[in-house]
Amino acid sequence: MSFGKAARELAAIGRRFYARGWVLGTSGNFSAVVSRKPLRLAITASSLPKGTLRPLDILQCDESGRVMGRASKRPSAETLLHIEIAKRRSAGAVLHTHSVWSTMLSDAWAAGADASLAIQGYEMLKGLAGVPSHEHRELVPILDNDQNMPRLAVLVGETLERHPEAHAFLLRRHGLYTWGETLADAERHVEILEFLFETIGRTQGGPSWR
């Protein structure tokens, strides 16, 4: 995908997610891979409200998270997480939303190594890449939040390695990260997971945890 197209589509995604209430304040950040070798991401600039994102609010970064070319804005504070995911999963796009339900579910389990939210039996799971049936059991790892991005990126990398089948993870009290081969796949994954978090969150008896 060309940078220009990526910038327009990421801006449009920001407006759609904002309308759903999934990226209030200046939360959320979105990226798309515009070159694989060398790795180049189109990514949202830092600290901008996502409901009024425009293509010129999208920056280009290299694989160290440094902005290419002249830029008056800084890239998303979480750029290193996007890079880690793009590399580990060969993802074409990475999306982070920050909804009420994902924030609640990410918090509903005591902190602990290798905590996960288990989701099974829902037809909606079939929309996740490679999932053929509602009988699929999706484990969504939950990671503790951390302001130290390089450290958090390492934890993300280890988590993705330990859970090669995971389509997403949650940051505790911080929200959802998911990705896809294309931006359309990643957006579909966001919708599916936000739907499942709400369904599980509202269900009596609460979510089921591993």
Added chain:
Amino acid sequence: MSFGKAARELAAIGRRFYARGWVLGTSGNFSAVVSRKPLRLAITASSLPKGTLRPLDILQCDESGRVMGRASKRPSAETLLHIEIAKRRSAGAVLHTHSVWSTMLSDAWAAGADASLAIQGYEMLKGLAGVPSHEHRELVPILDNDQNMPRLAVLVGETLERHPEAHAFLLRRHGLYTWGETLADAERHVEILEFLFETIGRTQGGPSWR
């Protein structure tokens, strides 16, 4: 209804239901009968996000679920269910939504043959075809989900036969199927039932089951 008109109206329904959050991801599917003998349905193509449906995303199928003419897309994976309902109920349109509340309510009862959700006493029931009063008792059968469509279509047929007065059924953890003589009737039924599922779902003491 002509195929062209059906395609435009089904696309518009997709956009309206998506706005309500009833067809997130690529869930949901919609059809309208464009010919009765031979039976021809206008139906949504498979795996498309319903919020951006366009008329050219609607295909025409025969009563075996085969696409008519040249088509680069496949029809909805659930086409056989639409055909079963269109035939058994002489419906003019069949709509499947996949909302949080319908998913939750479809799940709130142990699996069992002939499980149903009973709804009575609500004025909103009067909007269902043929229902004259709020004192009507609507039974919404709940079927176990199944990836084997021919098998599920048989179960749907048997259910419709056993419940000749039912205006809808639920697929467990999968959502709502309803229909109507016209597309407008079917859309009205969706709104009524989604409203009732939310009302019942939110009410303390939970739903009442038969």
Added chain:
Amino acid sequence: MSFGKAARELAAIGRRFYARGWVLGTSGNFSAVVSRKPLRLAITASSLPKGTLRPLDILQCDESGRVMGRASKRPSAETLLHIEIAKRRSAGAVLHTHSVWSTMLSDAWAAGADASLAIQGYEMLKGLAGVPSHEHRELVPILDNDQNMPRLAVLVGETLERHPEAHAFLLRRHGLYTWGETLADAERHVEILEFLFETIGRTQGGPSWR
């Protein structure tokens, strides 16, 4: 207000209330007084979806609920209730919405003569006509639903007489009726009451009843 203006504004209210989810299916009905002597109401036609209301879907009725002039549509089935309220309260407009929260709260108390929902202490109450303070105690009478409109209109009349200060009443499992001197007042009352129903409905310990 002229009939033409009333028709345009009632249609616009239908679209606004539909967007909020307060008039799904073909529920809800709205009227405005266009003449006081003789009494003439502009009122929504029966059985139409309110989200796509147009001015030509509004009819004119006399005080027996009969349509004036040539009409291919029937007026709202609940026209007699609008007339009763318009007369008893000298209201300029009467609005009936059918939301999830009003339906739930109308139902949360056993059937009984003179049941009411009591609301006190909320700043939002100040928006109701004549209410100067949050310390106001609003009693919202709850009436049993009834398909016999003349009989229900008599009950509505008796209720309004017994509760001269009430700004609204609830029909059990049917929704809210409110009114105002102007259409703007009535719409403001709908928003205030729907807000209060949701706030009370969500609060632990439930609503307080008289």
Added chain:
Amino acid sequence: MSFGKAARELAAIGRRFYARGWVLGTSGNFSAVVSRKPLRLAITASSLPKGTLRPLDILQCDESGRVMGRASKRPSAETLLHIEIAKRRSAGAVLHTHSVWSTMLSDAWAAGADASLAIQGYEMLKGLAGVPSHEHRELVPILDNDQNMPRLAVLVGETLERHPEAHAFLLRRHGLYTWGETLADAERHVEILEFLFETIGRTQGGPSWR
């Protein structure tokens, strides 16, 4: 900020907040400082629905809350609170919303001097001015509502002095007041706090109080 620009932006904020359901009825009021010495505020006129706010519904007031120039409308009844906050915090804008969740949370603690809602551990807190980490502990003071504005303004002033780090306060059963150096900051604060109120309100075990 010039008065004309402030009027346009305040009107736009009204429409955005109304769409979210945060200023139903005629609730809510918004201001921006257009001059610091002497203090001049652009502020919403009283008793207007905020969803249809236009720039000409914005008035200019001096630091006693008196309207400047010819005005056919009265300024917001809560103008004295805006002035108190603008002065005490050197705020550039003050926004008051009246959502369901803020109303509920403001009420969930017995009346008492120096009651506060404590919020900690949420990444979303980082969007509040000067907050570097999710480990921040934000105390949101809760004040009893009062129709006597001069008296309430004194209480607001004392509260702001006692809590120099607070970014907002709640009026019991009345809603949220927050502010920022710019209108964009204040709007971001509203979104963040409304998000947090909903998240906390929905979480089992309720909010944590000081």
